[in-house]
Ligand code: FES
């Protein structure tokens with residue numbers, strides 16, 4: 096156990112935890128941010144995707160020790176009122192089914208759009224390949240990312 | 250926000266007596282609701298609504314004097330849209346808008362009857378009943394208003410939660426009328442709205458759960474958190490039917506946060522499997538504790554089970570005579586005397602459901618004989634009955650809180666994990682959340698049954714069918730899950746739809762050959778149609794090819810001479826897919842349909858191949874026949890999802906066994922289709938009214954894989970008879 100300080104969605108947290116614990120479980124069970132989901136625990140599904148210093152990482156395999164001192168952003172931190180262009184596009188196109196994978200999908204897509212405001216289908220496929228959706232919302236995700244790009248670029 | 254407070258009350262009261270419990274049960278069925286208003290600090294909400302007059306007009310409609318209108322939803326939402334589509338049935342005839350209502354989930358209370366979402370049954374099973382509930386409520390409110398005004402009922406009407414007196418324009422809100430209305434007799438035959446006046450049904454209304462699901466606010470079973478809660482991670486043996494001989498927890502107990510171990514049994518159908526849970530103050534510690542646990546199992550000989558050997562057994566049984574499930578004319582004679590005879594064997598594998606949210610449940614005992622669970626499940630009523638049966642407590646002593654489910658696909662019809670959590674919690678003073686790993690979810694079943702299909706057809710020289718046989722060789726769901734000795738009743742579920750397609754096939758004799766297995770098997774989205782439709786529709790294609798006919802024309806002109814819903818569906822597919830338009834070189838298109846208990850759908854798939862080996866899916870067209878549609882956009886989404894799941898089943902994954910253990914463990918060796926592999930799906934809905942209402946969630950699945958395989962044949966000349974296949978190298 097160790098005292099670990101985390102910055103999540105611009106807020107400071109001091110937690111007492113095993114530095115080997117994956118960030119996912121600290122976010123969910125200690126800090127209480129449950130929007131980040133557990134799907135596989137081995138970087139296969141993307142349900143646990145968060146931003147670590149602006150990069151999309153799988154929090155299920157990111158050890159707390161590594162996350163310490165960096166800017167962490169979760170789905171709860173990307174907007175206060177579902178106003179992020181991706182959230183708007185997701186609502187407009189009614190993307191989610193069960194919704195369980197969608198936090199991770201949006202977090203991956205957010206990095207894509209920041210880096211590439213005009214992604215092609217192929218860019219989208221490449222950026223989103225790490226995010227599984229068992230319900231099969233892929234074709235809508237693709238459309239929603241294009242739509243979000245439009246919203247973003249005014 | 251009433252929803253969260255009740256649960257807080259329920260968990261805060263330390264000495265809850267039985268009457269409190271039941272009262273809270275009743276109330277918090279308006280309570281803990283699907284992510285709306287869930288906050289980790291809900292304390293300030295506790296008092297809210299306490300003195301407001303709440304009137305239950307009937308079990309489904311709750312109107313508070315403040316004006317809040319709540320509708321109880323008996324059908325859990327696992328992504329299929331029932332959180333909106335089912336309450337919409339009530340709202341339409343109650344004359345309230347979807348924006349006006351609060352949706353609350355039922356908790357298995359008897360008054361709501363069936364509360365299980367499965368078999369694509371939510372809309373077709375509830376349509377008439379819930380519309381009637383809404384209409385009766387509206388008539389009671391209107392009558393209450395007319396009595397207050399002392400005017401004829403016929404001078405009053407309702408709209409958007411308000412009753413108006415037409416001649417004077419006076420009005421009362423439903424909230425103002427609810428108390429009086431609740432004393433009126435419930436009309437037995439209320440007038441339902443004419444569909445042409447629908448404001449909600451048939452329209453693309455945005456779903457209220459979507460904003461929650463894009464902001465991390467939707468509450469799934471796995472997100473439940475209670476004061477003082479501990480976590481459990483369990484060791485199950487991947488060899489089924491093993492007995493736990495002993496264990497060594499020395500290393501486990503060294504892990505910081507681990508509190509204790511609890512032995513329990515996993516109850517699945519009639520089976521009880523030994524298991525042991527590690528309890529800790531974080532999930533991570535519990536999971537580490539489980540990894541460190543040394544368990545010693547007696548496999549009881551079940552470690553010799555092997556999929557390759559089992560499949561050979563099924564193959565060997567293809568020649569056996571089975572139970573005759575359908576017989577018409579004289580198959581043997583007609584087949585043997587037919588100028589053209591074709592036979593083929595199709596092989597479909599076991600699968601895991603693999604919903605994205607791993608199985609989990611939170612449970613807490615209030616004293617010795619009252620238990621409360623929070624769970625993602627397809628059926629609150631089934632959670633109740635399974636806990637009641639296995640823990641031997643009355644159903645009335647069980648309170649079930651249904652949360653959003655991160656997928657179901659049939660897996661969450663079986664509430665073994667809820668029984669587990671309740672069993673573990675019985676040994677603890679605190680609430681406990683049990684979370685399965687993905688590995689457990691993949692390895693432990695219950696799995697989709699494997700089915701093999703031995704097909705035979707006799708054709709005349711001109712290609713007309715003279716004799717037809719579909720023989721299914723498989724273990725069965727019912728007998729393995731319930732451990733039945735008598736399997737004579739299994740044939741109907743394992744031969745779903747094979748004898749009831751609209752095709753005019755003379756001298757048809759269908760059979761079922763039962764094969765024993767000890768692995769637990771269960772319904773998987775679209776049940777047995779998910780496998781037998783592949784054999785059926787690919788073989789029809791083989792017949793068309795042998796007859797020298799275009800496969801769609803063969804179906805329409807030779808097999809469907811009379812009008813039928815299937816014929817209408819295929820004609821529509823022909824039109825929307827531009828079937829007659831020539832395709833570029835190296836392309837091919839395939840068609841398939843399937844009608845079964847859940848409904849009727851069909852696909853045309855177009856593929857291309859540069860080298861007659863690697864396949865690219867170019868375009869997918871789908872038609873679904875519903876009769877009546879509630880939310881067309883949700884239907885399209887369900888079909889897109891079913892096609893994706895079917896593509897995974899056809900080209901990616903199978904569950905196989907070696908040394909009695911499931912070989913697949915997680916998504917690296919049980920892969921799912923990813924975004925780059927999924928083509929667009931163009932969905933068309935036939936909804937021409939009529940008495941028949943068909944299902945949405947499942948009919949999009951069975952015909953996809955055969956349409957794909959038939960397209961691949963058209964493009965490459967290669968016939969696929971075993972799934973899964975490698976789409977990059979057929
Ligand atoms: S839970 Fe982290 S990638 Fe699946």
Ligand code: FES
Pocket residue numbers: 191192193194195196197227228229230231232328605655656
């Ligand atoms: S919406 Fe259910 S897993 Fe993606």
